[in-house]
Amino acid sequence: MPRKPSYDRDALIAQARDLFWQQGWAGTSLKDLESALNLKPGSFYAAFGSKDALYALTLERYAQDGVARLMAMADEMGPLRALKAQPHVVIDEREMPARACMLAKTYAELQSKGHDLADKAGCHMADMKASFATLFRRAQQAGEIGPDHDPDRLAARYQSDILGLRLSAERRDVNAVEIAEDIAADLDRL
Amino acid sequence: MPRKPSYDRDALIAQARDLFWQQGWAGTSLKDLESALNLKPGSFYAAFGSKDALYALTLERYAQDGVARLMAMADEMGPLRALKAQPHVVIDEREMPARACMLAKTYAELQSKGHDLADKAGCHMADMKASFATLFRRAQQAGEIGPDHDPDRLAARYQSDILGLRLSAERRDVNAVEIAEDIAADLDRL
DNA sequence: GGCTTTCTTGAGCGATCACTCAAGTATATA
DNA sequence: TATATACTTGAGTGATCGCTCAAGAAAGCC
Numbered sequence: 001m002p003r004k005p006s007y008d009r010d011a012l013i014a015q016a017r018d019l020f021w022q023q024g025w026a027g028t029s030l031k032d033l034e035s036a037l038n039l040k041p042g043s044f045y046a047a048f049g050s051k052d053a054l055y056a057l058t059l060e061r062y063a064q065d066g067v068a069r070l071m072a073m074a075d076e077m078g079p080l081r082a083l084k085a086q087p088h089v090v091i092d093e094r095e096m097p098a099r100a101c102m103l104a105k106t107y108a109e110l111q112s113k114g115h116d117l118a119d120k121a122g123c124h125m126a127d128m129k130a131s132f133a134t135l136f137r138r139a140q141q142a143g144e145i146g147p148d149h150d151p152d153r154l155a156a157r158y159q160s161d162i163l164g165l166r167l168s169a170e171r172r173d174v175n176a177v178e179i180a181e182d183i184a185a186d187l188d189r190l
Numbered sequence: 191m192p193r194k195p196s197y198d199r200d201a202l203i204a205q206a207r208d209l210f211w212q213q214g215w216a217g218t219s220l221k222d223l224e225s226a227l228n229l230k231p232g233s234f235y236a237a238f239g240s241k242d243a244l245y246a247l248t249l250e251r252y253a254q255d256g257v258a259r260l261m262a263m264a265d266e267m268g269p270l271r272a273l274k275a276q277p278h279v280v281i282d283e284r285e286m287p288a289r290a291c292m293l294a295k296t297y298a299e300l301q302s303k304g305h306d307l308a309d310k311a312g313c314h315m316a317d318m319k320a321s322f323a324t325l326f327r328r329a330q331q332a333g334e335i336g337p338d339h340d341p342d343r344l345a346a347r348y349q350s351d352i353l354g355l356r357l358s359a360e361r362r363d364v365n366a367v368e369i370a371e372d373i374a375a376d377l378d379r380l
Numbered sequence: 381g382g383c384t385t386t387c388t389t390g391a392g393c394g395a396t397c398a399c400t401c402a403a404g405t406a407t408a409t410a
Numbered sequence: 411t412a413t414a415t416a417c418t419t420g421a422g423t424g425a426t427c428g429c430t431c432a433a434g435a436a437a438g439c440c
Binding site for chain 2: 022023024026100104107108109110111112113125126129153156157159160161162163164165167168170171172173174175178179182183186
Binding site: 194220221232234240241 | 437438
């Protein structure tokens with residue numbers, strides 16, 4: 001019957017994700033989004049409902065892509081090598097709008113206010129931690145790491161290290177590559 | 191000649207620091223500050239000049255206190271034991287308004303906009319990293335860690351781990367004490 | 381007490397916030 | 411081509427943002 005939208009919804013979500021990732025929730029205004037997505041207010045609200053609803057979509061996209069990339073690496077090179085590669089991958093990507101983790105930034109910004117988006121970011125981080133734990137468990141079953149380690153504990157420490165690494169990678173006075181090397185090297189001692 | 195202010199400036203700065211620390215820069219409005227500090231707009235601006243100027247004061251206070259506490263621990267128990275205690279200390283304090291590092295939160299929130307406060311937070315983080323490096327150097331000179339390590343590199347990795355730990359400690363699904371133990375245990379292998 | 385000087389008060393400034401909605405436009409069906 | 415059905419547009423909503431300033435209140439010195 002009627003006309004179709006003139007935009008690519010997935011592409012808009014990706015653009016919005018990059019904006020939110022870089023500037024945060026409060027730091028990104030509707031005006032910013034409208035000009036970046038080339039959408040007038042009416043179209044924006046028809047397409048996404050609200051700023052928060054779009055933010056939630058971008059969080060989902062971000063988290064899904066992250067888990068998918070990690071698991072693809074694990075399929076290609078095995079669990080331990082994927083875990084050793086991950087630190088380098090997350091700080092190396094040049095096209096990324098920010099080095100710091102978008103989930104962590106969201107959680108840090110909004111958790112104190114009890115915002116729904118903080119809970120969602122927290123859930124996505126928990127999913128990511130579970131993925132790390134799965135890989136540690138597989139590495140253990142494959143004999144790549146010793147049998148005495150608790151995969152869940154390893155995953156929590158590893159994720160914490162990655163979060164710190166990614167935050168450090170935003171700084172000019174820090175050599176993030178060295179930190180990534182050290183995190184990866186620690187996995188050889190397990 | 192005239193009357194004195196009815197407030198304790200240092201106490202107000204500490205209160206403002208706690209608010210900013212918890213809620214962030216954009217997340218803390220003048221109304222929040224006025225009601226928390228019990229100050230009307232006129233008094234607020236007479237005392238501090240602007241929201242950003244007060245924020246800068248709170249950053250300074252936060253950073254000074256952090257370095258002072260670390261160095262006091264080092265004087266009391268030696269450099270290596272201080273570095274091993276620090277992870278537990280930063281996540282253990284119950285009266286703190288947030289576990290995550292205020293400098294890191296500030297930097298993450300404002301760096302992408304080139305805000306002055308992000309630069310200031312970055313400088314304070316660099317100072318903290320230098321303090322860590324000093325302690326690693328002293329520990330090395332005392333023979334507490336091997337002579338083949340670069341204290342600056344150790345400090346960068348250690349600070350990154352601490353930042354990750356403090357961010358993780360905000361989460362309910364993470365056992366931050368275990369991570370702190372693991373970070374401290376790593377120092378014994380140096 | 382009289383005077384000076386500062387602190388305190390709170391109404392209100394322009395700008396920006398997220399968001400709405402009615403009018404106009406373009407497209408797919410018939 | 412005519413009609414129905416969306417999509418597009420942008421002026422405009424009330425609320426809140428950081429901040430100003432003139433008037434009033436209080437404390438130190440004579």
